[in-house]
Amino acid sequence: MSNTKPSASPDAGDASADSGVRTAPVCFACGVPCEERNEKPVYCPACERRYPQSLLKSLHDPFHYSLQLRGGEIIRFTAARINGEFAHLMFDDLYPANRPFPFERGVDVRIADIVWSADGKH
Numbered sequence: 001m002s003n004t005k006p007s008a009s010p011d012a013g014d015a016s017a018d019s020g021v022r023t024a025p026v027c028f029a030c031g032v033p034c035e036e037r038n039e040k041p042v043y044c045p046a047c048e049r050r051y052p053q054s055l056l057k058s059l060h061d062p063f064h065y066s067l068q069l070r071g072g073e074i075i076r077f078t079a080a081r082i083n084g085e086f087a088h089l090m091f092d093d094l095y096p097a098n099r100p101f102p103f104e105r106g107v108d109v110r111i112a113d114i115v116w117s118a119d120g121k122h
Ligand SMILES: [Zn+2]
Pocket: 027, 028, 029, 030, 031, 032, 043, 044, 045, 046, 047, 048
């Protein structure tokens, strides 16, 4: 047993008084701890390299986005989540006529098959 380690445990639930302590920021896409930058959602360097900027933005800022898949399909969406090798695209009833199926609960597309992605109304 070590007797050099100082005891840091508070006695009676005073932990909430540590107002200066913040939880470590994690990458908004993959969840790994990463450095904080301002107060914006942060992304780790690996995700910054891997994903298009507009796709990263769609993870935290619902708006109008579009992307094209390798097969030529263009999908307009309003928000996304990263699930491993796939991006889950959500629509918020935007441009329903543009989709081959209603995709009422969104659609998962393989990230490696995204040819381009864009931010803004089109
Ligand atoms: Zn990441």
